[in-house]
Amino acid sequence: MKNQDSILIFGSSGHIGKSLIRKFTKNNYRVTAVTRSIHRKGYQIKTQSNYGYLALEEINAFTEENISKLMENSSICINLIGILYEKKNNHFNLIHSDLPSLLSKCASKKKLDQFIHVSALGIEEATDSNYALSKLNGEKKVRENFSRSVILKPSIVYSVDDNFTTNFMNLLSVLPIMPLYYGGKTKFTPIHVSDFSNIIYEVIKKKISGETLECIGPEVFTFKEMLLKILKSINKKRLLLPIPFFLAKLNAKLFQLMPKPLITLDQLKLLKYDNIISKKYKTNYDLKMEANKKFEEEINRYSFNWTSGGQFSKKIDK
DSSP: OOEEEEEEEESTTSHHHHHHHHHHHHTTOEEEEEESOHHHHHHHHHTTSOTTSEEEEEOSSOOHHHHHHHTTTEEEEEEOOOOSSOOSSOOHIIIIIIHHHHHHHHHHHTTOSEEEEEOOSSOSSOTTOHHHHHHHHHHHHHHHHOTTOEEEEESOEESTTOSSHHHHHHHHHHOSEEEEGGGGOOEEOOEEHHHHHHHHHHHHHTTOOSOEEEEOOSOOEEHHHHHHHHHHHTTOOOEEEEOOHHHHHHHHHHHTTSSSOSOOHHHHHHTTSOBSOOSSSEETTTTTOOOOOOHHHHHTTTGGGGSTTGGGGSOOOO
């Protein structure tokens, strides 16, 4: 028998997953967090929950049988799994299209109350990006398999554990010059992880279904403006240098050789397109789900880790 307050989360070890675990278990929801490596990631996940409200499940193969078994006792499933760049065994189509299709198919067969799939904002026009195409195809398959699913399309989701602000804090701490792709004019509407978690919580609490929501924060910044705010936050001065496209491509080819690349050729294509609302779908604000956290205020809460004095550089209020 399904527990009406039980939530199954795929992709629970990322910063969004950990934030959701804190949010839901604090509000007396029982969460089952699925991971491919309990021994490597389980200890991190366990620290996020109220005692007795979290169960960990390891999955070695994403088969219909394994997934269906995990869905036996839950009424809600959330898919957070995504990658920013391709690896040997993790390709965009596999992770962003095939897997969401399988999860939504199983959710439909198991008659779950809600299936929530997290996609991405600003991908509709980016038809030259494999990342964007795989995300769009995943959305299409999810909607076909589970018509009542909720598809969430967030802009950059940032926090102390993200792969965006912290990467740039690392780089801007050591690099004297930072290249600006497309003149740094690409627009973003960053949303803090706690605001995004609140949106997901409200979607479940209000039993919303069949919606596609674009999830944005309260501010719009260009890429250059975000870098300037990060520099101010870590108390550094760096040269932000616009570079021509052929140099940007060379730059991306070099960066994508890194174990955790700052940018790849596919991401360079994606960066041509603004990461703002398309006006094709409702936003979190349309459903009275406000996101109030300001980018500069929030990154200042953890940027001291990248300043010269570390935590001792923080100002003490008198």
